[in-house]
Amino acid sequence: QSALTQPASVSGSPGQSVTISCSGTSSDVGKYNLVSWYQQHPGKGPKVIIHEVTKRPSGVSNRFSGSKSGNMASLTISGLQAEDEADYYCCAHAGSYSWVFGGGTKLTVL
Amino acid sequence: EVQLVESGGALVQPGGSLRLSCAASGIGFSNSWMAWVRLAPGRGLDWVASVNQDGGATYYGASVRGRFAVSRDNAKNSLFLQMNSLRAEDTAVYYCAFLITEGSNWYFDYWGQGTLVTVSS
Numbered sequence: 001q002s003a004l005t006q007p008a009s010v011s012g013s014p015g016q017s018v019t020i021s022c023s024g025t026s027s028d029v030g031k032y033n034l035v036s037w038y039q040q041h042p043g044k045g046p047k048v049i050i051h052e053v054t055k056r057p058s059g060v061s062n063r064f065s066g067s068k069s070g071n072m073a074s075l076t077i078s079g080l081q082a083e084d085e086a087d088y089y090c091c092a093h094a095g096s097y098s099w100v101f102g103g104g105t106k107l108t109v110l
Numbered sequence: 111e112v113q114l115v116e117s118g119g120a121l122v123q124p125g126g127s128l129r130l131s132c133a134a135s136g137i138g139f140s141n142s143w144m145a146w147v148r149l150a151p152g153r154g155l156d157w158v159a160s161v162n163q164d165g166g167a168t169y170y171g172a173s174v175r176g177r178f179a180v181s182r183d184n185a186k187n188s189l190f191l192q193m194n195s196l197r198a199e200d201t202a203v204y205y206c207a208f209l210i211t212e213g214s215n216w217y218f219d220y221w222g223q224g225t226l227v228t229v230s231s
Contacts, residue, residue, distance in 0.1 A: 003154055036217040038155070045114075045205055045221035046147075046155065052215045089155050093216060097169040101147075103154035 004029065004090055004102035011108040012080045020105045022073040022090030028100050030071035034093035037066060037075045040104075041086045050075060077107070085109045112136040112220045114206050119225030126196050130225060132189040132206030137220065140184035143209035145218060146191050148202035148227075156202070159191065160209055173199075196229045203227075 005023040012018040022029065022037075029035055035053045038046035048057055050066035053073065063078045073092070077084055090102040118130040130146070146158040159180040160169045168180050179192040189206050203224040210219045 003156075006154075034216055038218070043223075045207075045223050046218070047221070048217055048219050051210075051217035055215075057219070091155070091157075091218070097160060097167075098171070099145075099157040099160075099218075101155040101157060 002100070004092060004100055006088075006090060006102040006105045008103070009106045009108065011110055012077075013110045014080050014082065016080050017076060017078040018080060018107065020075045020077075020088055020090075020107070022075070022092075022102050024071050024073070024092050024100070026071055028092040028094040029068065029073050031095070032093045033068070035066065035068055035073040036091045037064075038089045038091065039086050040089065046089065080109050082109050112208075114208075114220060114222035116204060116206055116222045116225035119204065119227045121228045121230065122196055123231050124197060124229055126229070127192070127194045128196065128227060130191040130193065130204055130206075130227070132191075132222060134187045134189065134206075134208075137208065139187040143211055144180075144182060144189045145207050145209045146180060146189075146204060147207060147218065147221075148200075148204045149224070150199070150202040153202075158204070161189070193227070196227075198229050201227060201229045 037050040040046040053068045054066045088105045094100045113135045115133045145160040161180045165182045177195045181190045205224045207218040207221040
């Protein structure tokens with residue numbers, strides 16, 4: 001399976017909103033509502049921030065939200081804060097207990 | 111507190127082998143699916159392998175199938191990844207993670223800090 005497609009980088013000023021897209025196919029993003037998003041700060045392991053397309057784990061800020069339309073998933077971060085600066089990865093179930101990740105998006109808070 | 115600690119990463123020559131370990135604490139390891147995911151320089155995350163609760167079912171990404179083997183020891187709360195016929199493109203930080211299953215919902219949670227594998231001559 002091919003990696004999901006994400007923009008290499010996005011940026012925004014504090015307080016603004018940014019959206020990160022994640023393009024897949026009808027065999028992964030489009031087929032299952034099993035899209036998750038992960039935040040990774042330098043030197044740390046990834047942290048799940050969205051699962052099952054829209055659900056936030058306990059303790060994750062409600063400034064993070066997810067959505068999906070067809071073969072495209074999106075992560076929106078509202079009210080940008082300096083601590084949001086990190087790499088973000090989408091992930092989708094691709095059938096038969098397999099998984100595909102995106103190439104990652106570097107978020108810069110200006 | 112849930113903790114996953116990977117170990118075993120090293121510099122290895124192409125064609126060589128390496129065994130990674132992951133020690134888990136603070137959560138029901140034996141009741142959980144587990145997974146290995148890697149992050150290669152300049153590339154995104156890449157799912158490597160998953161294993162079910164008793165180790166009887168294993169699944170692999172296309173790029174490692176036939177070369178890597180995932181296993182677990184529930185008595186020792188440990189996960190392993192045996193890597194054979196290593197290639198330069200296997201160079202990455204390898205993370206272990208819980209693969210959470212909540213009904214029909216599946217996602218990766220409680221990741222470790224990773225262990226670096228470098229394949230080079």
